[in-house]
Amino acid sequence: MKIPIDVIPERAGHLGVVEIPACDQRTLPGVVSQRACVLYGARWMLAPVRNVIHLIHGPVGCAYYSETVRKKRYRVFSTALDEKDIVFGAGQKLETAIRESLSLRPGSSAVLVYTTCAAGLIGEDVPAICKRVSAALGLPVVPVNCPGFCGVSQGDGHDAAAAALLEHFIGRGPAGPPLENSVNILGEFDVQGDLKEIEQLLQRLGLNLICAVSGRATVENMARAHRARLNIVHCGRTGRWLARKMEERFGIPWRKVSFFGLAEAAAALQAIAAFFNRPREAAWVEKEAEAARQRALPYLRRLAGRRVALFFGASRMGSMARAFGELGMEVVLCGSQFGCREDYAESRRCLGQGTLMIDDAHQRELEEFLHRYRPDLLVGGTREKFMAHKIGIPFLVFPQETSPYAGFNGFVNLAREVAALVGAPVWRLMIPANLVEPPARREGPAGGDSAAVKTVGDGKGGNEDGTNL
Amino acid sequence: MQLKEIPITGIPYDQIKIEKVPATPEYCERPADLIPSTNRAVVVNPNRTCMPLGAMWAVLGIRKAVPFVQGAQGCTTYVRYTFCRIFREPATIATASFHEDAAVFGGRRNLVEGIRNLVVRYWPELIGVVTTCSSEIIGDDMVSFIKMARANLRKEIGPEKADQIPIVLVNTPSFAGSHVDGYDRASRAFVETLATAKGEPNGKVNIIPGLLYPGDIREIKHLLRHMGIEATVLFDISDTLDAPLKPPTSVPYYPPGGTTVEEIKDMANSLATFALQPHAGQAGARYLERKYGVRAVVGQPPVGVQGTDAFLKALRDITGKPVPDSLLQERGRLIDSLADTFHHTMMKKVAIMGDPDIVLGVTRFVLEMGMEPVALAGGTASKTFVHDVEAILAEAGYEGEPPLIINGGDLFEFEEYLKKQPRLDLIIGNSRAVDISRELQVPLVRVGFPIYDRFGYQKRAIVGYRGGEVLLAEIVNSILGHQYPDDRTQQL
Numbered sequence: 025m026k027i028p029i030d031v032i033p034e035r036a037g038h039l040g041v042v043e044i045p046a047c048d049q050r051t052l053p054g055v056v057s058q059r060a061c062v063l064y065g066a067r068w069m070l071a072p073v074r075n076v077i078h079l080i081h082g083p084v085g086c087a088y089y090s091e092t093v094r095k096k097r098y099r100v101f102s103t104a105l106d107e108k109d110i111v112f113g114a115g116q117k118l119e120t121a122i123r124e125s126l127s128l129r130p131g132s133s134a135v136l137v138y139t140t141c142a143a144g145l146i147g148e149d150v151p152a153i154c155k156r157v158s159a160a161l162g163l164p165v166v167p168v169n170c171p172g173f174c175g176v177s178q179g180d181g182h183d184a185a186a187a188a189l190l191e192h193f194i195g196r197g198p199a200g201p202p203l204e205n206s207v208n209i210l211g212e213f214d215v216q217g218d219l220k221e222i223e224q225l226l227q228r229l230g231l232n233l234i235c236a237v238s239g240r241a242t243v244e245n246m247a248r249a250h251r252a253r254l255n256i257v258h259c260g261r262t263g264r265w266l267a268r269k270m271e272e273r274f275g276i277p278w279r280k281v282s283f284f285g286l287a288e289a290a291a292a293l294q295a296i297a298a299f300f301n302r303p304r305e306a307a308w309v310e311k312e313a314e315a316a317r318q319r320a321l322p323y324l325r326r327l328a329g330r331r332v333a334l335f336f337g338a339s340r341m342g343s344m345a346r347a348f349g350e351l352g353m354e355v356v357l358c359g360s361q362f363g364c365r366e367d368y369a370e371s372r373r374c375l376g377q378g379t380l381m382i383d384d385a386h387q388r389e390l391e392e393f394l395h396r397y398r399p400d401l402l403v404g405g406t407r408e409k410f411m412a413h414k415i416g417i418p419f420l421v422f423p424q425e426t427s428p429y430a431g432f433n434g435f436v437n438l439a440r441e442v443a444a445l446v447g448a449p450v451w452r453l454m455i456p457a458n459l460v461e462p463p464a465r466r467e468g469p470a471g472g473d474s475a476a477v478k479t480v481g482d483g484k485g486g487n488e489d490g491t492n493l
Numbered sequence: 494m495q496l497k498e499i500p501i502t503g504i505p506y507d508q509i510k511i512e513k514v515p516a517t518p519e520y521c522e523r524p525a526d527l528i529p530s531t532n533r534a535v536v537v538n539p540n541r542t543c544m545p546l547g548a549m550w551a552v553l554g555i556r557k558a559v560p561f562v563q564g565a566q567g568c569t570t571y572v573r574y575t576f577c578r579i580f581r582e583p584a585t586i587a588t589a590s591f592h593e594d595a596a597v598f599g600g601r602r603n604l605v606e607g608i609r610n611l612v613v614r615y616w617p618e619l620i621g622v623v624t625t626c627s628s629e630i631i632g633d634d635m636v637s638f639i640k641m642a643r644a645n646l647r648k649e650i651g652p653e654k655a656d657q658i659p660i661v662l663v664n665t666p667s668f669a670g671s672h673v674d675g676y677d678r679a680s681r682a683f684v685e686t687l688a689t690a691k692g693e694p695n696g697k698v699n700i701i702p703g704l705l706y707p708g709d710i711r712e713i714k715h716l717l718r719h720m721g722i723e724a725t726v727l728f729d730i731s732d733t734l735d736a737p738l739k740p741p742t743s744v745p746y747y748p749p750g751g752t753t754v755e756e757i758k759d760m761a762n763s764l765a766t767f768a769l770q771p772h773a774g775q776a777g778a779r780y781l782e783r784k785y786g787v788r789a790v791v792g793q794p795p796v797g798v799q800g801t802d803a804f805l806k807a808l809r810d811i812t813g814k815p816v817p818d819s820l821l822q823e824r825g826r827l828i829d830s831l832a833d834t835f836h837h838t839m840m841k842k843v844a845i846m847g848d849p850d851i852v853l854g855v856t857r858f859v860l861e862m863g864m865e866p867v868a869l870a871g872g873t874a875s876k877t878f879v880h881d882v883e884a885i886l887a888e889a890g891y892e893g894e895p896p897l898i899i900n901g902g903d904l905f906e907f908e909e910y911l912k913k914q915p916r917l918d919l920i921i922g923n924s925r926a927v928d929i930s931r932e933l934q935v936p937l938v939r940v941g942f943p944i945y946d947r948f949g950y951q952k953r954a955i956v957g958y959r960g961g962e963v964l965l966a967e968i969v970n971s972i973l974g975h976q977y978p979d980d981r982t983q984q985l
Contacts, residue, residue, distance in 0.1 A: 032610060051566060051590040054607030055614060056559075059590075061567025083626050083667040084536060085543025089571035097928060104536040105668050110630060121535035127524055128537065128905075141565050141627040142668055145596060172565035173591040173627060387585060388614045392744050407573050411583040416740035454738060 028380065029392045038383040044368040045383040050176050056387035058335075058407055059361045061172030063090065063140055065181020069262055070136060070168065070188070071098050072213065074242045077125045077132045079103070081118055081150060082140025086172075090138070094215060094423060101125040105142055113146060115153055122157050122165060133243040134164040136188070144171030164243075166192040177362035177384070179338060182262045186237075190269050193243060195250030202276075205300065206232045208252045210270075210278075211263025211339075214239030215423040221431035222258075222283050229297055229305055237266065250274040254299055256281055256292075260339035260367060283430040284340065284438075285347030286313045316432035323436075323443035324352050330446055333357035333397065335385060335404040336422065342370035344403070344422070347429075349374070351439055356399050359385050387411060400446050416454055418445045528909045530902035537905035540846060540872030540925065544665035545623050546572050547675025547773065549586055550704060551663075551683070552621030554728030556751035559617040561607060563600055563633065564625030565591040568667075578945035580707075580734040583746065587611045591627055600633045601641065608642040609649055612658065615745050619754055620660045621679070629666035636662065659754055661686045671873040672942075673773045673848050676704055680727060680768075680777030687754060688761040690785050695762045697723045698811065699787070701777050703770025703794070703850060704942045705956065707735035712954035713769070713795070716805065719819050722812050725756045725763065727777065735952060761785040765811045767804070769794045769956075770850035772875055793881070794850055795956045796964070797858030798827060799888075823958035830962050831862060834969045839863035841972060844911055846870040846904065846922035847941035849878045853885065855921055855940060858961065860889035862968070866896040867917055868910050874901025904929065911935075919971060936971040940964065 027039045037046040051057045063086060070078070071093035079101040080087040087102030103121045105114055122135055135157075139150050151167045158165035170184045207226065212219055219239045226233060234252050235245035255270055255278035257263035267278035279299065281292035290313040297306035332353045334344055338360045345355045358371045359382035368381060375381075382389060390408060394415045402412040403420045412419040420442060422429075427437040527533050545562060549572050552560040562569045569588035576584035589595070589603035608620065624635060639660050646655040663682040665675045680701050700717075702710050710731035717724045732750025760766070765788040766781050768774035778789035788811065795804035801824070805816050843864045845852050849871035856866055866886075871878045878900045886895070897910050908929045911917055920930050923941045930937035944950040954960035 032613065050592050051588070052606075052610055053589045053603040054561065054587050054610030055590075056585050057566055057569065057588050057590060059566050060570035061565045064567050064570060079535070083543050084539045084541060084671070085546070085571075085667050086567075087536065088539050088542035089567075089575070091538065099538065102536045102539065103534065104539060105626075107666075107669050110626075110668050117534045121533075124527060124533045124535045125537070128527055128535070130521065141591070141596075141625075142630060145627060145630040171596075172567045173593060173596050176592060177566070387583070388745055391746060395744055406577050407570070407584075410577055410581055411746065414583055414736070414738060414740070414742065414746055416738070454740065 029389060029396060031389060035389070038385075039380065039389075041380050042377045044365060044372055045381050047368060047383040048176060048179075048362070048364055049384070051384060052386075057384070058386060058390075058405075059176075059384060060178040061141075062170045062175045062178065062181040062184060063138060063172050065175075065178030065183075066138055066168050066170035066185040067093050067181070068178060068213075069182050069185035069238055070138075071096075072238045072241065073136070073189075075133050076243060077101055077122075077129060077135045078138070079121060079125055079135055080138045080140065081105075081114070081121075081143045081148070082138070083142050086140045086142075094213065095425065101128075110142065110146055113148065114143070115148055118148070118150070118153055119157055123161070126161065132163075134166060134192070136166050136168055138168045139171050141172040144174065164192050179261055179362035179364070183265060186262065186266045189237065189241075189246065190266060190273075193241075193246040194237075194266075194270065195247065195274055197247035197250070200251055202253045203232070203234070203248075203251045204253070205230055206234050206252045207254045207256055207296070208234050208249050208276075209236040209239075209256045209258055210266050211257055211259030211261070212236045212239045213259075213423070215428075216426060217428040218283075218430040218434065221428045221434050225283070225289070225293055225431050226296070228308065229293065229300070229302065231296070231300070237263070250276070252276055254279065254296065256296065258283065260370075261337070261362070261364065262339075264366075282340070282343030282346075284343045284434070285350050286316055286432065286435050287350060288343050288346055289313070289431055289435070312432050316436050319436045320351075320439040323439035326443045326447060327439070328352040329354065330400040331356045331397070332401045332403060333393070333399040335359045335361075335382075335390065335402065335408060336363075337361055337405070338363040339367045339370075340422075341367055342374050345371055346374050347435065347438065348403075350435070351442060353401075353442075355379055356397055357382065357393060359383065361385075391415065401442065416451065418448060418451060420445055523909060528906055530899070530906045536903045538903055538908075538925070540870060540902070540904050540907070541671035541673070541848075542575075543626070543667035544670050544672060544675030544678065545625050545667060546575065547672040547677070547704065548621065548623040548663040548665045548679040550576075550672070550730070551676050551679035551728045552619075552623070552661075553584065553586075553733055554730040554751055555619050555621070555683075555757075556733075556753045557618035557747045558621055558751065559585055559587055559611060559615055559619075560621045560623050561587045561589065561604075561611055562623045562625060563589045563591075563604060563628040563635065565627055568625045568627075575943060575945070576734070579943050580951050581948075582734050582736060582748065585615070585745075585747075587615075589628075596627065596631065599631050600628050601638050604633070604635070604638045605642045605645050608639075608660070609645055612646060612650065612655075617658060620658060621683075622660060622662045624662075624664050624666065626667035629664070629668075635664070659687060673704065673770075673850075673873045676728075676773040677776045680774045681780050683727065683757055684760055684777045684781055687757040688781065688785065689758050690761040691759070693762065694764060695759055697725055697759070697763045698808070699760045699763045699766040699778075699781070700724050700726045701766060701768045701774030702726060702728065703768070703773035704848060705769065705794070706951040706954075707731040708952045708954040709956045709960065712957040712960050715959075716795075716801075716820065716957050717808075719817050720805070720808055720812070721814050721817075722808060725752065725760055727752055727757065727760065727774075761787065763787050765790050767792075767807070769804070770848070771877070772849050772873060793857065794854040796851075796854030797861050797961050798824070798831070798958075799861065800854055800857055801957050801961065820958070827958040827961045827965070830965050834965065835863055837969050837972055840865060841918040842867045842914070842916050843919045843921060844868040844870075844907070844917060846907055846920070846926055847872065849873050849875050849900075851941040853878070853881050855955075855964075856882065857885050857889070858964065859921070859968075860885065860891060862965065864919075865891075865893045867894075867914055868897040868899065868907060870899040870902065870904070870907040870922075872901065908932070918976070919968065921968070936975045938964075938967050938971050
């Protein structure tokens with residue numbers, strides 16, 4: 025099947041309407057990439073780890089930006105490398121900085137040292153320094169190997185972070201028999217209270233949460249994590265690897281589930297209940313799901329048949345596609361910045377053929393997609409938001425900014441907010457109908473009427489005259 | 494939040510001492526020798542970011558220009574994220590996407606292919622190549638890479654089209670200076686690359702605003718319009734980063750406005766160049782002065798009465814045009830507001846943080862309100878900052894306790910110093926002081942870069958007389974909202 029938007033030849037394999045797009049590859053230079061660097065990925069994963077000093081070994085900018093993760097601010101320490109350090113090395117400075125940050129914040133139980141492009145390029149032996157300081161101070165000083173260029177996307181940063189957690193924190197406590205009815209959640213970041221929703225559901229099954237990596241991760245609870253009976257993997261990209269390793273090392277089985285959407289959340293709870301051999305205690309699940317569906321019904325009426333485009337970080341594509349399906353919306357695009365084959369395969373399974381999938385879409389491709397398809401909603405991160413608005417398309421930020429979307433209550437929140445966004449008056453007011461002659465409306469059938477939108481410079485020999493319509 | 498005690502009738506303000514208990518329960522005393530940032534290697538909550546951001550900011554102020562960042566993806570993503578959050582606008586910034594191979598073999602392939610990809614996808618009118626710490630450490634020979642990229646472009650799209658797109662290189666090694674210096678370097682790089690003397694003066698003035706918001710630039714244009722002066726604003730983000738929503742647009746999206754390449758070329762023929770923020774823009778102004786004899790006027794930003802007066806006076810002296818009545822009316826309104834609210838602002842203790850020029854401008858203004866600065870923290874280390882602050886204090890005849898001046902230190906030092914102060918009424922600074930304001934239970938008036946936790950600050954002005962009124966109102970209202978219980982507010 026033909027790809028419905030224009031791309032540079034090198035990018036053709038990354039889009040597909042039938043097959044799974046090529047993925048996990050380097051970004052093309054020169055495009056406005058929506059991806060981020062490895063340090064970003066590591067911070068995404070490790071920032072919520074509490075009671076630990078986060079020390080960025082790099083120029084001041086890396087520390088400045090690393091303070092904000094998922095719109096929350098965290099205190100960050102940094103070596104703020106300057107010219108002198110680049111030329112003469114910064115090993116001593118790093119060592120001093122570790123000691124100083126501990127005296128500024130006594131009582132911290134570990135130090136995480138993040139490396140950056142600059143630190144990687146000047147060739148500091150950060151692991152050796154950390155090891156030495158750790159021995160001298162008697163507490164873990166953990167190097168996180170995440171120079172920005174050291175991978176294709178932030179996904180590699182998630183892996184580096186997971187490796188650091190596994191090597192230095194998880195299961196460090198005394199060995200013991202598995203704690204009854206206890207679970208860990210891997211790949212859950214507690215965005216706007218998601219974790220609380222999930223925990224409530226698990227408590228109704230009689231289960232206790234030991235630790236959530238990394239939405240609720242402290243040095244203490246990660247040290248006990250090896251005594252869980254089951255690992256629940258929520259975000260596949262950040263959790264799956266860790267789950268496999270914990271299975272190898274501690275023999276903890278794992279289940280990949282999703283708590284987004286009614287069917288998914290119900291299936292997740294039933295699978296977990298089945299694992300703990302208590303299917304009867306899960307009897308309420310169906311009832312709860314049905315009750316939530318009833319509560320969401322008024323919103324679903326307003327959403328039926330609307331078209332939604334999804335562009336995420338990675339692995340929530342499939343489960344969110346299903347959740348939007350339950351809202352009665354048609355998913356017209358499913359894309360991600362750094363999804364892996366498993367993620368795309370899962371999404372393809374639940375979407376079927378014919379839906380466009382894009383890997384590592386850059387801004388230009390998304391823009392063109394929005395013009396040709398004109399979906400009723402784009403779901404993605406802050407960087408895509410304002411472009412969508414300029415084109416006149418409502419936008420939902422996910423991971424969300426307002427209320428939890430996980431669990432049954434979360435689904436009602438999602439329905440309510442999506443209905444409000446799609447029906448927002450601003451999109452009606454956008455065209456000053458009473459003041460000027462309204463321009464010809466483009467109705468947006470899938471497949472695109474390329475005549476309606478003027479594309480500038482597609483492929484090699486384009487027309488550089490970018491006048492408005 | 495708890496309301497403070499009502500000031501008791503008959504006791505002057507400076508005798509009221511309010512016990513400050515830090516809000517965080519796990520607060521502990523820090524070792525005193527580690528508090529000044531000069532005494533330690535570790536930086537906690539830096540008050541500045543790295544150079545490339547300033548250069549990207551600058552490039553986004555050029556009409557249909559795209560910054561191309563020679564570095565890893567994060568250098569672009571973090572900045573785009575920052576701009577998106579501040580301006581609520583799309584920020585089109587291309588990345589060279591450094592991966593391991595670039596770190597080993599250098600970034601030539603990334604630049605040559607990247608420029609080509611950028612051109613065929615965006616057809617920009619200008620490309621600003623911004624370097625980062627990675628490319629500077631690797632030692633990329635950017636000048637020859639750009640030549641190669643140009644040669645490759647001529648092959649692919651033909652020489653006429655290829656030569657129409659200027660490529661401006663801004664060297665911004667992230668391990669030196671700050672975002673303010675990045676903007677400064679961009680101002681020089683652009684005039685150095687593009688400006689050409691024609692021999693005859695064009696009668697205009699050049700304005701290099703520095704890291705001011707779209708609202709500020711619109712206010713500067715308003716002042717110039719009333720003075721009847723034609724001007725070129727270099728890096729004019731007033732439309733590019735505050736664009737109206739008016740679909741349908743063409744693909745790719747470019748915001749309206751921005752300084753054109755022609756205007757930058759013509760900057761060599763102007764009467765004078767005003768660098769409104771000496772730390773961000775002075776380099777460009779000085780270059781034009783040295784090379785083309787265009788007079789450089791470098792002063793503090795036109796914030797408050799004296800700041801705006803100085804700006805208008807310099808404009809009048811250079812162009813010979815008088816300050817019109819309409820602006821004197823605006824001045825009069827600001828003076829009236831200052832007089833009417835003085836009893837609220839006088840003797841209030843204030844701490845100011847941000848980029849050095851903003852701190853200087855605002856300090857001058859708060860002294861006009863009779864406030865007493867407690868601590869002044871400029872995020873970017875500067876040779877002139879301490880001297881400038883002292884000059885401003887002397888000018889105002891300030892006789893109170895001399896404030897702590899932090900020249901390039903971090904926010905940890907600022908915060909720890911403020912915690913020790915017996916009284917503090919107000920913090921003026923950017924969004925990065927929010928945590929400090931919450932911890933100390935002191936209101937924050939948001940000014941400067943970056944403001945991402947509130948809406949609208951990028952659209953309004955703090956410069957000029959009208960901007961002064963806006964800022965004054967916000968300061969007064971913050972003080973009132975914080976210090977008086979509701980029943981008293983009715984009687985003010």
